[in-house]
Amino acid sequence: MTFLFQVAAYVFALGGAAFLFRLIGRNITDNAPYFRDMSAGVAIGFAIGAFAIFWVLYTYLVNFSGWWSRDPASNKYFFFYVAIHGLIIFAIVAYAFRWLGRNIGTEATKKLFRQMPATASFGILVIFIYAIVSIFAGFIAPYGQEEVLKTANLAPGADPAHLLGTDQIGRDILSRLIYGGQNTVGIAFATTCLAFLIGITGGFLAAIKGGWIDQILSRSVDALMAIPQLIFALLLMTIATAWAGNNGLLVTLYMILIIAVLDSTRVFRLSRAVGLNIVVMDYIEAAKLRGETLPYLVFKEILPNAYAPLLAEFGLRFCFVFLTIASLSFLGIGIQPPLADWGTMVKDLSTFLSYAAFLPVQATLPLMAAGAIALLTVGVNFVVDWMLQRTSGLKE
Amino acid sequence: MSDQEILLSVRDLKIEGRADETWNPIINGSSFDLRKGEVLGMIGESGAGKSTVGLAAMGFTRDGCRISGGSVVFDGIDLVTADAATKRALLGKRIAYVAQSAAASFNPAHRLIDQHTESPIQHGVSSKSDSEADAMELYQRLRLPNPEEIGFRYPHQVSGGQLQRAMTAMAMSCRPDLIIFDEPTTALDVTTQIEVLASIRDIVEQFNTAAIYITHDLAVVAQMADRIKVLLRGDEVEEADTRTMLSNPQQDYTKSLWAVRSFQRELKAPVAIHSTPVVSVQGVSAAYGKVPVLHDISFDIHPGRTVAVVGESGSGKSTAARCITGLLPPGKGLIQFDGESLPADYRQRNRDQLRQAQMIYQMADTALNPRKKIGEIIGRPVEFYMGLKGAEKRKRVEQLLEKIELDPATYIDRLPSELSGGQKQRIGIARALAAEPKFIICDEVTSALDQLVAEGILRLLADLQDTLGLSYMFITHDLATVKSIADEVVVMKEGKVVEQGPKVEMFQPPHHPYTDLLLSSVPEMDPDWLTNLLNERGVDNIGDAASAKI
Numbered sequence: 046m047t048f049l050f051q052v053a054a055y056v057f058a059l060g061g062a063a064f065l066f067r068l069i070g071r072n073i074t075d076n077a078p079y080f081r082d083m084s085a086g087v088a089i090g091f092a093i094g095a096f097a098i099f100w101v102l103y104t105y106l107v108n109f110s111g112w113w114s115r116d117p118a119s120n121k122y123f124f125f126y127v128a129i130h131g132l133i134i135f136a137i138v139a140y141a142f143r144w145l146g147r148n149i150g151t152e153a154t155k156k157l158f159r160q161m162p163a164t165a166s167f168g169i170l171v172i173f174i175y176a177i178v179s180i181f182a183g184f185i186a187p188y189g190q191e192e193v194l195k196t197a198n199l200a201p202g203a204d205p206a207h208l209l210g211t212d213q214i215g216r217d218i219l220s221r222l223i224y225g226g227q228n229t230v231g232i233a234f235a236t237t238c239l240a241f242l243i244g245i246t247g248g249f250l251a252a253i254k255g256g257w258i259d260q261i262l263s264r265s266v267d268a269l270m271a272i273p274q275l276i277f278a279l280l281l282m283t284i285a286t287a288w289a290g291n292n293g294l295l296v297t298l299y300m301i302l303i304i305a306v307l308d309s310t311r312v313f314r315l316s317r318a319v320g321l322n323i324v325v326m327d328y329i330e331a332a333k334l335r336g337e338t339l340p341y342l343v344f345k346e347i348l349p350n351a352y353a354p355l356l357a358e359f360g361l362r363f364c365f366v367f368l369t370i371a372s373l374s375f376l377g378i379g380i381q382p383p384l385a386d387w388g389t390m391v392k393d394l395s396t397f398l399s400y401a402a403f404l405p406v407q408a409t410l411p412l413m414a415a416g417a418i419a420l421l422t423v424g425v426n427f428v429v430d431w432m433l434q435r436t437s438g439l440k441e
Numbered sequence: 442m443s444d445q446e447i448l449l450s451v452r453d454l455k456i457e458g459r460a461d462e463t464w465n466p467i468i469n470g471s472s473f474d475l476r477k478g479e480v481l482g483m484i485g486e487s488g489a490g491k492s493t494v495g496l497a498a499m500g501f502t503r504d505g506c507r508i509s510g511g512s513v514v515f516d517g518i519d520l521v522t523a524d525a526a527t528k529r530a531l532l533g534k535r536i537a538y539v540a541q542s543a544a545a546s547f548n549p550a551h552r553l554i555d556q557h558t559e560s561p562i563q564h565g566v567s568s569k570s571d572s573e574a575d576a577m578e579l580y581q582r583l584r585l586p587n588p589e590e591i592g593f594r595y596p597h598q599v600s601g602g603q604l605q606r607a608m609t610a611m612a613m614s615c616r617p618d619l620i621i622f623d624e625p626t627t628a629l630d631v632t633t634q635i636e637v638l639a640s641i642r643d644i645v646e647q648f649n650t651a652a653i654y655i656t657h658d659l660a661v662v663a664q665m666a667d668r669i670k671v672l673l674r675g676d677e678v679e680e681a682d683t684r685t686m687l688s689n690p691q692q693d694y695t696k697s698l699w700a701v702r703s704f705q706r707e708l709k710a711p712v713a714i715h716s717t718p719v720v721s722v723q724g725v726s727a728a729y730g731k732v733p734v735l736h737d738i739s740f741d742i743h744p745g746r747t748v749a750v751v752g753e754s755g756s757g758k759s760t761a762a763r764c765i766t767g768l769l770p771p772g773k774g775l776i777q778f779d780g781e782s783l784p785a786d787y788r789q790r791n792r793d794q795l796r797q798a799q800m801i802y803q804m805a806d807t808a809l810n811p812r813k814k815i816g817e818i819i820g821r822p823v824e825f826y827m828g829l830k831g832a833e834k835r836k837r838v839e840q841l842l843e844k845i846e847l848d849p850a851t852y853i854d855r856l857p858s859e860l861s862g863g864q865k866q867r868i869g870i871a872r873a874l875a876a877e878p879k880f881i882i883c884d885e886v887t888s889a890l891d892q893l894v895a896e897g898i899l900r901l902l903a904d905l906q907d908t909l910g911l912s913y914m915f916i917t918h919d920l921a922t923v924k925s926i927a928d929e930v931v932v933m934k935e936g937k938v939v940e941q942g943p944k945v946e947m948f949q950p951p952h953h954p955y956t957d958l959l960l961s962s963v964p965e966m967d968p969d970w971l972t973n974l975l976n977e978r979g980v981d982n983i984g985d986a987a988s989a990k991i
Contacts, residue, residue: 082525327808331872334766334787335825336795349812 059096063088066095105129123405139167165431171424175230182227188217190224190385201406209410212393218410221385222417228386229374230421232301233367239305240366241359244312249343251313252320263317266310274307275372282378293381300379304369308362315358319351353432360429364422371418390414448618448651449475449498454511456493456502467493467506468675477618478649482666482683484656484698486891487862489672491655495621498653499536500528516618533560537612541624543604547596554592557611566615579610582647583640602633606640613644620645621653626661630753630918631962638664638964639975657891659698660964663687664971671695683968697893717780718743719880719912720765720798725774727764734760735771735936742880745906747913749927749944751920751959757936758916762882765914766800778880796826799873803885805865809857815842815868816853822875841871845901863894870901874909882914887922899926920963924948932956 067088070080108122143166146158158166178185187206188194197215199207209218247266251259269277285299323329324347332346373379374388382389394411401408456468468490475481483491496502500513500520513520515536520528540546548556554576561572573592580588583606596604605625612620625641626634642665645652654665662669662683669686671678671694678692690696718741727735735757742748750758763769765776767787776783778797784790802808809818819838823829829837839849845867857865866886873881883902887895903926905911917923923930923944930947932940932955940953952960961974 078524326810327802327804328810330768331800331802331808334768334795334800335822335876336790336792337825346810350810352812 059089059092062095063092066091101129124409127409135167136163139163139170142166142170162431164427168424168427168431171420172428175226175421175424178223179227179230182223186217186220186223188220190216190221191383192216192220200404201410209413210407212410213396218390218394218413221390222387222413224385225387225390225414226417228380228384229367229370229388229418232297232380233363233370236301236305236308236366236370237359237363239301240308240362241312241355243305243309245316245348245355247309248313248316248318249320249347251317252324253339253342253347259317262313266313269307269310275369278303278307278369278373279376279378282373286378293384296378296381297384300370300373304366308366308369312355312358312362316351316355319354320347323347323350357429357433360425360432364425367418367422387414387418446477447474448477448516450512450514451494451498452512452514454494454497454513455509456490456497456506457509458506460505464507464509466509466675468497470511471672471677472511473670473680475619475651475653477651478646479668480645480652480654480666482654482656482662482669483672484659484662484669485672485678486657486893490675491657491672492623494672495623495653495655496538498619498621499532499538501532530564533617534564534566534615535617536619537615537617537621539605539608539612539620539622539625541627543608543625544596544601546608547604549596552593552595553599553607553611557592557607557614560611561614564615572614576610576614579613579644580607582644583607583610584636585610600633602629602637605629605637609637609641609644613648613650616648617650619651619653621655623655624657627656627658631920631964632753632958634661634964635962635971635974638971641665642971658964659892660966660970663966663968664964671698687966687968716743718777719779720914721775721777721780722761722765723775723777725761725764725771725776727760727769727771729760729769733936735764737774738933738936738938739774740931740938740941742912742914744879744912745910746928747906747915747926748929748931749915749917749923750931750933751917751923752933752939753918753959755935756933758918758933759884760936761933762800762884762914762916765882766798792826796822796876797878798880798882799876799878800882800884801866801869801873801886804889805862805869806857808869809865809872811857813856814853815855815857815860818857818868819871819875822872826876837875841875844874844905845871847871861894862890863897866890866894866898867901870898870905874905878911880912880914882916884916885918886915888917888919895922902926920960932959 063085067080067083070083071077074080104122104125140163143158143161143163146161146166147155149155150158161169194207194211194215194217196204197211197213199211199215201208201210201218204210207217207219209222212218212221247262251262281303282296282300285303286296289295289299329342329346332342337346370379371386371388371391374386375392377389377392379388380386391411391414394414397404397407397410451474452472454468454471455466457464458467459465471490471494473481483494485491493503493506497508498513498515498520500515500523502508508521511521515531518527518531520531547553554573557576558569558572561567561575562569566572567575576592577588580591585591585603585606591599591603591607599607609620609622609625622641626637629637638661644650654662656662656665666683668680669683670680671686671692673694678694679686679690681691686695690698720742722741723739724737725735725739726733726737738757738761740748740750750761752758760769764771767776767783767785767790770785776785778794783794787795816835816838819841820834823834823837823841827837835853838853842849842852847864847867852860852864857868860868869886886902887898890898899922902913906913913926915922915926927944929943930941931938932947932953934955939955940947947956948960950957961977964970967973
């Protein structure tokens with residue numbers, strides 16, 4: 046009963062706060078249209094938002110005990126702090142990056158950054174950092190990815206030589222995270238490019254030619270799409286692993302091919318649909334009547350007009366490919382050890398999660414690999430959202 | 442009219458639109474009064490702000506626009522400052538709106554009558570059954586066929602002209618005091634347009650409704666409006682009674698609008714009997730799949746001549762063009778070029794055959810690749826057919842741009858989206874000229890353009906014909922265009938050639954009944970034209986009159 050009363054009291058307080066907020070807003074602004082026409086739902090939304098911010102601030106201030114506390118008493122809020130601090134740091138970095146973009150560079154890039162929402166500039170920054178780290182992994186990483194050092198299970202921060210500590214068999218985790226980026230992101234990028242090459246070629250061919258070519262391509266794609274993707278990939282990977290034997294490189298190559306073909310089905314669907322819309326345009330008809338060849342039509346007339354949706358799809362597809370690779374690695378049949386990879390790292394370090402109550406800092410280690418995946422996915426999606434909005438806005 | 446009380450009073454209305462992070466003025470202070478039962482015609486080119494003013498008369502602006510000053514007082518209520526609830530109570534009930542494209546404005550998932558009765562029920566004006574009965578009565582008054590039954594159809598099951606009338610009926614459903622018509626007949630054929638115009642005029646008179654009639658067609662506004670207001674780029678040019686405005690326009694801009702229809706080419710000598718036609722269409726029949734579209738059509742196009750092909754939409758004009766270009770190989774018949782037969786399919790024609798016949802499209806927006814610069818668009822045929830590259834190609838492109846009266850330095854590196862509608866159409870012409878053809882098909886090239894701009898295009902085409910000796914096949918549904926540019930006319934209906942001959946003969950009686958119907962349906966500037974025409978046809982039901990004549 047008390048619980049029910051509590052809930053009722055909260056709801057009542059929220060409603061009252063919302064009503065007051067709207068009333069005060071109306072009186073202060075002398076009935077400005079924004080407050081005048083505000084619906085009850087919007088007002089309650091404001092109240093909930095205010096309540097959430099208040100709760101976060103309160104919890105943060107009351108329990109604060111140092112920026113990177115190992116104090117067992119504050120364990121309950123350890124991840125809360127990590128999240129809040131991470132958010133603050135990312136926000137500052139994103140704003141700084143946007144400020145730089147707005148003030149440095151050519152007129153065109155400055156304008157681009159001025160029109161960009163903060164989320165998009167953050168996404169660009171994330172992608173930029175990932176690209177730098179992945180490309181120069183060999184220079185940045187303090188140790189090799191396969192290098193086994195002396196002490197295993199070293200906690201993060203315990204030894205300045207190993208900033209994030211070491212794993213169960215004594216490999217430097219920071220170095221493995223950096224190399225993991227190179228492997229996972231690099232392979233995902235190659236796979237996505239291959240998937241797009243296959244998908245776009247097939248899709249545009251089906252759109253222009255139509256008839257039986259379209260039928261054959263589309264029906265094969267339907268057949269491929271009918272089987273759940275991850276399970277199908279697992280099945281094919283099992284076969285591929287058997288063929289490849291102990292050759293880790295060959296397994297990776299098979300994986301790229303398999304995921305590329307499976308993902309190209311989605312690209313095919315999109316590029317066929319986009320292509321069909323462009324093929325009916327008069328300028329394509331004009332080019333056909335001029336006597337232009339098929340490659341000219343595809344690459345010079347159609348492709349430039351399909352960039353926007355395809356680029357947006359590229360961002361999304363990249364995330365999915367990336368997640369598929371991580372999932373396969375987590376299941377043990379993706380990127381083969383000793384190569385570092387984020388999916389495998391989550392799996393290897395996941396035992397630390399059980400000790401979260403006693404060793405909160407160690408428990409963040411599997412989350413770091415998982416967070417690296419999540420951050421890139423979020424960053425790419427921010428950029429993709431922005432590009433979609435921009436292109437649809439241009440079309441009016 | 443002046444004894445009626447003022448219903449809508451717009452004072453110094455200013456509207457701004459957002460572009461490139463700043464607010465730019467769209468309407469710089471518009472003022473007018475509208476009395477009960479009065480029809481105000483609003484004309485101007487596209488971009489003049491007609492629709493924006495029309496929508497603002499309902500207290501509404503499009504996304505990205507805002508009313509930045511002035512007042513719109515409807516029956517004592519200022520719609521600019523009124524709150525959402527007040528406006529909700531007025532819109533649909535006392536103020537209604539009829540959009541340009543009824544086909545795009547009806548919800549395709551609901552029956553007409555359900556959409557019709559929505560606002561009376563919403564506003565509590567009448568019950569469902571009452572408003573359905575009323576809908577049928579309105580359908581009858583608007584002369585829709587089967588008024589009892591037509592409401593139960595879905596929008597796609599009704600023709601364009603009928604949809605436009607159904608939308609007018611819908612606007613009348615609450616018996617509003619004010620209706621805003623936003624180009625209600627622009628998308629319709631001339632013969633259909635008359636039916637819609639007559640219905641709208643009748644019903645507005647019957648219910649003493651005030652209306653704002655937005656259009657760019659002077660002849661139409663002359664039939665409909667009591668007063669006319671001319672707008673130019675957000676500024677008011679002048680406002681006067683219809684008859685005063687037509688007989689005695691004050692401003693230069695208004696006079697130039699009135700003068701457009703006077704463009705006329707001089708007549709050419711008749712074609713020599715033994716001359717070889719550039720293009721000869723001989724007994725062509727064609728079909729889309731199994732649906733026959735063309736039935737045994739034949740006509741010739743002689744060197745340096747313009748043949749206008751006229752007819753309503755769906756009459757097969759464009760299909761005939763597709764047969765000539767080879768996009769749709771005809772089932773029967775021959776296409777000859779300079780006395781030689783062409784392969785039916787364009788894929789079998791050689792590069793020279795393709796080069797000789799070029800095409801200019803109706804919608805310049807879809808005819809130019811939006812991702813290519815003007816220099817590339819015009820340069821491609823130059824490179825493809827003439828083999829010119831680099832500086833030579835650029836020089837040729839510059840020549841072509843000069844020919845179409847555009848400054849090469851300014852335009853050669855622009856994208857199509859940075860050009861106006863008329864300029865885009867000129868680029869389309871330049872692309873056709875780049876192939877150095879003998880024969881050009883112009884498919885409704887002026888119908889998407891404003892009258893002044895369209896006239897410029899027609900003059901350009903006429904000049905090019907004189908200097909380059911081109912032959913045109915000019916597809917159009919606008920008889921005014923035919924009058925100004927054609928040498929010979931081919932009238933098509935339902936895939937057949939109804940009548941053909943030199944222009945002089947075609948515009949003089951006796952006509953084929955269908956040609957007569959087309960000719961008499963073209964609105965004239967005389968404000969009594971519609972009334973006289975209806976009297977002449979002598980029947981209440983114009984639709985019947987039209988079909989009875991054929």
